[in-house]
Amino acid sequence: MPAAIASAADYLSRQPVTEITVSLGDEAGELKFFPNLLEFESGKRYKLVLKNPSSQKHYFTAKNFADASWTQTVEAGNVEIKGAIYELELKPGARAEWMFVPMKSGTYNLRGTVAGHTEAGMMGKITIAS
Ligand SMILES: [Cu+2]
Numbered sequence: 001m002p003a004a005i006a007s008a009a010d011y012l013s014r015q016p017v018t019e020i021t022v023s024l025g026d027e028a029g030e031l032k033f034f035p036n037l038l039e040f041e042s043g044k045r046y047k048l049v050l051k052n053p054s055s056q057k058h059y060f061t062a063k064n065f066a067d068a069s070w071t072q073t074v075e076a077g078n079v080e081i082k083g084a085i086y087e088l089e090l091k092p093g094a095r096a097e098w099m100f101v102p103m104k105s106g107t108y109n110l111r112g113t114v115a116g117h118t119e120a121g122m123m124g125k126i127t128i129a130s
Pocket of ligand 1: 025031057058059112113114117122
């Protein structure tokens with residue numbers, strides 16, 4: 001990794017973190033994200049905690065948002081993943097933590113891409129404010 005990029009990543013990874021929790025579906029089986037409107041500020045570090053309290057699997061798909069962000073880590077179970085991420089699949093009862101820094105302002109789509117879920121209302125918007 002070039003030194004300038006390594007030091008930028010090192011700087012970003014030490015910023016204070018804001019934690020936000022999103023639920024994928026709910027106990028009643030509703031096909032929604034709670035909340036379904038997310039807003040972040042460019043250059044700040046976030047821990048997005050994703051939980052699936054429902055009895056079926058759900059996806060958290062936000063490719064363009066992921067492309068507009070710098071991902072530090074994704075943690076799920078005992079595994080920590082480093083590098084770009086576009087989509088997470090959460091099985092019933094699962095939990096994952098996505099540490100990232102939004103970089104490029106804009107409004108991005110969030111979708112649950114399990115067949116039929118987006119159509120049923122499992123969608124949202126993610127805004128990165130500058
Ligand atoms: Cu879903």
